[in-house]
């Protein structure tokens with residue numbers, strides 16, 4: 250198997266990071282790998298906010314935990330009260346990706362960008378986790394609050410994030426994949 254295919258096959262979502270910050274040059278390579286992603290008509294309907302300020306990340310997490318605590322389900326309330334709950338798994342760097350949702354393919358183009366950054370990170374020995382749950386607290390009319398906090402340009406809306414850091418411990422096993430997702434017409 251060539252190195253590219255090996256990198257694709259061995260990438261994992263990692264949910265435990267060392268508290269050490271990644272290097273600037275590594276971050277730059279990851280961003281560049283995302284920004285070269287394919288997009289419909291090369292529209293590049295994305296904006297990336299690099300967040301290394303833990304106070305801002307904690308603010309987002311706390312908003313989400315507040316929301317969990319409002320649930321009718323006691324198990325969800327428990328997660329909202331749990332010290333360990335953290336949407337970004339305490340990663341030292343989080344890339345928040347915002348989409349121009351007026352573009353038909355805005356969301357999927359941003360997915361391409363995130364995937365390329367995750368693969369680039371993995372090739373550099375940096376762990377990542379693609380995360381959307383941080384949006385839950387802001388979906389019902391609070392998006393502007395999040396956009397202001399993140400200084401996201403007006404035409405974009407946060408949709409995904411990528412947590413980045415050096416992995417704490419070995420990478421997890423691959424989760425099983427569906428076996429019936431392909432059909433062939435020859």
Ligand SMILES: Cc1cc2nc3c(=O)[nH]c(=O)nc-3n(C[C@H](O)[C@H](O)[C@H](O)COP(=O)(O)O)c2cc1C
Nearest residue numbers: 260261262263264378379380381382383409423424
């Ligand atoms: C759009 C999207 C949203 C995701 N959101 C979360 C999330 O909020 N929290 C989380 O822990 N993982 C999240 N994941 C990671 C998936 O759970 C993970 O990719 C999947 O279980 C397969 O595991 P793997 O990435 O290790 O192959 C998300 C992945 C995608 C593509």
